[in-house]
Amino acid sequence: MPESAKYSAHPLRRLPSPVVDELREQVAALHAELVRYGLVVWTAGNVSARVPGHDLFVIKPSGVSYDDLTADAMVTCDLDGELVDGDLAPSSDTAAHAYVYRHMPEVGGVVHTHSTYASAWSARAEPIPCALTAMADEFGGPIPLGPFARIGDDSIGRGIVETLTGHRSRAVIMQNHGVFSIGPDAKAAVKAAVMCEDVARSTHVALQLGPLVPIPPGDVDALFDRYQNVYGQTGAHQ
DSSP: OOHHHHHHTSTTOSOOHHHHHHHHHHHHHHHHHHHHTTOOOTTOOEEEEEOTTSSEEEEOBTTOOGGGOOGGGOEEEETTSOEEEOSSOBOTTHHHHHHHHHHOTTOOEEEEEOOHHHHHHHHTTOOBOOOSHHHHHHHSSOBOEEOOOOBTBTHHHHHHHHHHTTOSOSEEEETTTEEEEEESSHHHHHHHHHHHHHHHHHHHHHHHHSOOOOOOHHHHHHHHHHHHHTSSBTTBOO
16 A cells, blocks of 8 residues: 555544644744754754644654755654654654653643753763752753663653653653653743753753752742743743
8 A cells, every 4th residue: 555545544634734734834943943052963853743632743754854854844643653644754752752742731842852961961860950040940950860761662751751740840861862851832842952951061061160059949949930930021931
């Protein structure tokens, strides 16, 4: 059976086109942000976005150069990770994204990077301690370490969900792997990935100078509350 016929037979093939088209544009543009902030090399890393009101998400295709990631190149999958729409095979991390969307309905975007400093922490199998106000603001405490898991099934997704459920952090460092971040939408998840690498780098540099001075838990709580609920313009959190 031709691939086109195979995918057209999928029960979710009739997609909400205007919404999906908009998400394809958004997800393609957000991949450029990963390059802009130096979070990825070659074809590694990916961004996905949930299709509101549907058991679908848009994600990057596997092994495609960032220079070629147009909106038309993006693919749509169901929450079992099966391709619903698109001409290319979905990302090798699709099963992990799908697992997160199935088990964390509040999540609207997922990002994966192998950014240098955060990945270095993952190679050491250490969470990033909260010793910077920027970290308290964005993550509400340490960035946790998730378990080692092989790529190819939903083992990574299970580790992400188990680690982040009930945690204020929107990022997890998966042991010996890299960063997965989540958010209410894909842009927020990208921001979390950018901030994760930033604090991973600063904390690493600080450790070269001597021991860290952690922020007391009460101050972390106050900083997180202020940033999440007060900082920025009214109705437009930055």
